[in-house]
Amino acid sequence: MEEKINIPLNGMYVFKPHEEFVKKANINDPSVYERAEYDFLGFWEELAENIDWFNKWDDVLKWEPPHAEWFLGGKLNASYNCLDRHIDKLGDKIAILWEGETGELRTYTYSELLAATSRFASALKNLGVKKGDIVTIYLPMIPEAVISMLACARIGAPHSVVFAGFSADSLAQRINDAGSKLLITCDGYCRRGKVLNHKGKSDDALSKSEFIEKVVVVQHENNDVSMEPGRDVWWHDIVKSSDPSCEPEVMDSEDMLFLMYTSGTTGNPKGVVHTTGGYMVGTYITSNWIFDLKEDDIYWCTADVGWITGHSYLVYGPLSNGATVLMYEGAPDYPDKNRFWDIIEKHKVSIFYTAPTVIRTFMKWGTHWVYKHDLSTLRLIGSVGEPINPSAWLWYYETIGGGRCPLVDTWWQTETGMILITPLPGITDLKPGSATRPFPGIKAVVLDDFGNELVDGTGGHLAVKTPWPSMMRTIYNDEQRFIDTYWSKWGLETYLSSDGARLDKDGYFWIRGREDDVIMVAGHRLGSAEIESGLVSHPLVAEAAVIGRFDDIKGQSIFCYVTLESGAVECEELRGELVDHVIEEVGPIARPKGIVFVDEMPKTRSGKIMRRVLKAIANGEELGDVTTLQDPTVVEDLRRKVESFFERC
Numbered sequence: 134m135e136e137k138i139n140i141p142l143n144g145m146y147v148f149k150p151h152e153e154f155v156k157k158a159n160i161n162d163p164s165v166y167e168r169a170e171y172d173f174l175g176f177w178e179e180l181a182e183n184i185d186w187f188n189k190w191d192d193v194l195k196w197e198p199p200h201a202e203w204f205l206g207g208k209l210n211a212s213y214n215c216l217d218r219h220i221d222k223l224g225d226k227i228a229i230l231w232e233g234e235t236g237e238l239r240t241y242t243y244s245e246l247l248a249a250t251s252r253f254a255s256a257l258k259n260l261g262v263k264k265g266d267i268v269t270i271y272l273p274m275i276p277e278a279v280i281s282m283l284a285c286a287r288i289g290a291p292h293s294v295v296f297a298g299f300s301a302d303s304l305a306q307r308i309n310d311a312g313s314k315l316l317i318t319c320d321g322y323c324r325r326g327k328v329l330n331h332k333g334k335s336d337d338a339l340s341k342s343e344f345i346e347k348v349v350v351v352q353h354e355n356n357d358v359s360m361e362p363g364r365d366v367w368w369h370d371i372v373k374s375s376d377p378s379c380e381p382e383v384m385d386s387e388d389m390l391f392l393m394y395t396s397g398t399t400g401n402p403k404g405v406v407h408t409t410g411g412y413m414v415g416t417y418i419t420s421n422w423i424f425d426l427k428e429d430d431i432y433w434c435t436a437d438v439g440w441i442t443g444h445s446y447l448v449y450g451p452l453s454n455g456a457t458v459l460m461y462e463g464a465p466d467y468p469d470k471n472r473f474w475d476i477i478e479k480h481k482v483s484i485f486y487t488a489p490t491v492i493r494t495f496m497k498w499g500t501h502w503v504y505k506h507d508l509s510t511l512r513l514i515g516s517v518g519e520p521i522n523p524s525a526w527l528w529y530y531e532t533i534g535g536g537r538c539p540l541v542d543t544w545w546q547t548e549t550g551m552i553l554i555t556p557l558p559g560i561t562d563l564k565p566g567s568a569t570r571p572f573p574g575i576k577a578v579v580l581d582d583f584g585n586e587l588v589d590g591t592g593g594h595l596a597v598k599t600p601w602p603s604m605m606r607t608i609y610n611d612e613q614r615f616i617d618t619y620w621s622k623w624g625l626e627t628y629l630s631s632d633g634a635r636l637d638k639d640g641y642f643w644i645r646g647r648e649d650d651v652i653m654v655a656g657h658r659l660g661s662a663e664i665e666s667g668l669v670s671h672p673l674v675a676e677a678a679v680i681g682r683f684d685d686i687k688g689q690s691i692f693c694y695v696t697l698e699s700g701a702v703e704c705e706e707l708r709g710e711l712v713d714h715v716i717e718e719v720g721p722i723a724r725p726k727g728i729v730f731v732d733e734m735p736k737t738r739s740g741k742i743m744r745r746v747l748k749a750i751a752n753g754e755e756l757g758d759v760t761t762l763q764d765p766t767v768v769e770d771l772r773r774k775v776e777s778f779f780e781r782c
């Protein structure tokens with residue numbers, strides 16, 4: 134049964150913060166915005182006091198556009214801030230509350246998490262990992278993923294976590310770019326009741342990489358795996374004999390904390406570099422103010438640790454706040470569609486942070502799954518990863534939040550490290566579908582093509598004009614790409630987000646989604662080019678172009694245009710084979726929803742495929758100017774092919 138809410142959209146409704154919430158909110162004084170504006174450096178400096186430093190900084194900011202350094206000379210350790218500093222007061226408090234897909238529960242108090250992290254950190258050192266070595270982590274949603282990240286941070290070895298759903302090829306590509314010598318993986322994990330052979334996938338990746346010398350394997354499922362002598366070691370074996378204590382390494386504020394590979398406009402994902410001091414300050418304070426974390430909250434972020442949301446708002450932000458973090462291994466509909474609400478009810482979750490796709494999926498499945506459960510412990514709900522349409526927003530607010538929980542729609546990116554546009558729940562009036570206002574200290578703007586600010590509701594490009602502590606520092610191994618991608622359009626001082634947005638008369642931001650060749654599928658970020666290079670690696674594919682097609686549940690779906698090598702026969706079997714091939718090459722999250730065989734791609738005179746045209750055709754939109762096409766007649770053929778594809782579906 135599908136629930137539909139038909140309401141007028143775009144700012145017709147305004148929800149004011151409830152008085153009770155405001156009274157107790159971590160931040161409820163609206164003057165914080167002005168304070169940040171008139172004393173930008175003082176504002177951030179004061180917030181940096183929330184982090185424990187071994188040595189205070191000498192200067193708050195060095196801004197040599199586009200390079201920012203924050204809290205210069207400051208010394209700290211991220212794992213110390215997430216663990217050690219809480220022990221006196223919160224040692225027995227649960228840090229991680231983990232639920233496996235089969236229902237197994239595991240908890241770690243702060244003391245236990247510190248102990249497990251220290252032991253594993255010592256084990257990593259015993260395996261030869263040194264400060265500055267990049268460790269690749271390829272783990273699903275299990276506690277060892279968090280422990281691995283914190284252990285790396287503890288010994289000053291930047292981590293690069295690769296989403297477990299990515300393919301062996303994607304993993305190999307990331308290992309090779311980072312030059313990682315050590316990989317942390319597991320035997321297998323559960324997905325919808327099936328045990329996936331994760332070690333096998335890792336081994337495939339290693340056959341394409343020369344760097345890895347050691348592999349640590351978590352025994353999670355007890356499935357049969359082969360261990361290569363001399364290379365592979367079991368996690369449980371190496372921690373048995375390792376030193377239970379491990380002093381946190383003294384790190385410079387600007388030392389790299391982690392690399393996070395993310396999709397861009399070329400086939401090679403970008404290694405986004407985040408450093409320690411600014412990132413910890415940014416994620417600490419945004420977690421505290423936006424999620425309003427309190428001592429007794431049970432906080433659940435549904436994002437996977439393999440994405441930036443998992444880094445900032447499942448690990449570093451909430452743990453540096455001493456929060457209890459719920460971590461769930463599996464699918465939202467396993468064993469049935471009660472699962473998410475069952476988890477909230479059972480564990481008395483009070484803060485719930487998820488993606489619009491999850492919300493739209495549950496809207497479709499129907500409220501009866503929700504109403505069977507007592508969700509009254511919830512006091513704040515959040516959204517991230519894609520634009521949330523006003524009707525989904527209202528459904529989330531009313532059906533899940535019971536009309537009493539502030540809903541924080543948070544806009545940010547892998548590159549920004551922390552949330553940049555968001556309500557502050559004790560201050561901001563909410564408008565369904567708007568991420569509302571920039572966080573204090575953030576000067577976000579909407580610009581036209583020439584860099585003029587648009588404030589009259591006209592759509593334009595979302596940009597940021599001030600530096601912020603947790604901003605990316607560079608692209609690993611590719612400084613030029615960093616400058617070209619983010620800092621070239623309007624000069625070195627203006628960060629280009631590649632999202633479209635508009636600003637309403639109240640200064641509220643309405644994010645419209647990506648303007649580049651990045652596709653957001655269910656909040657997961659994928660590059661057209663990555664999927665295209667997967668497709669063309671099939672022997673029968675001559676050329677491929679991949680675009681995002683509007684999808685009312687997942688935001689966007691993957692739609693592919695393919696020209697075949699001469700002699701190849703267009704048929705359903707081949708279509709299925711290509712779908713499997715993409716899954717094999719990139720991972721199941723990149724599963725194409727549609728593949729259309731075409732005779733020719735629409736190209737400019739210089740031979741560049743015009744994805745804009747392909748996108749418009751797949752979405753049934755106006756084509757706009759096609760005079761630059763080499764051969765405008767291909768458009769008709771494309772249209773016919775797409776129409777007949779949908780007729781058959």
Ligand code: WTA
Pocket residue numbers: 395440441442516517518519520521542543544545546547548568630631632644645646647653656657658
């Ligand atoms: C999109 C995820 C609208 C956006 C944190 C951005 C959003 C991309 C929102 C980054 C939001 C994220 N409203 N769109 N609240 N949050 N996005 O790097 O297109 O995986 O550019 O980081 O997600 O995706 P990424």
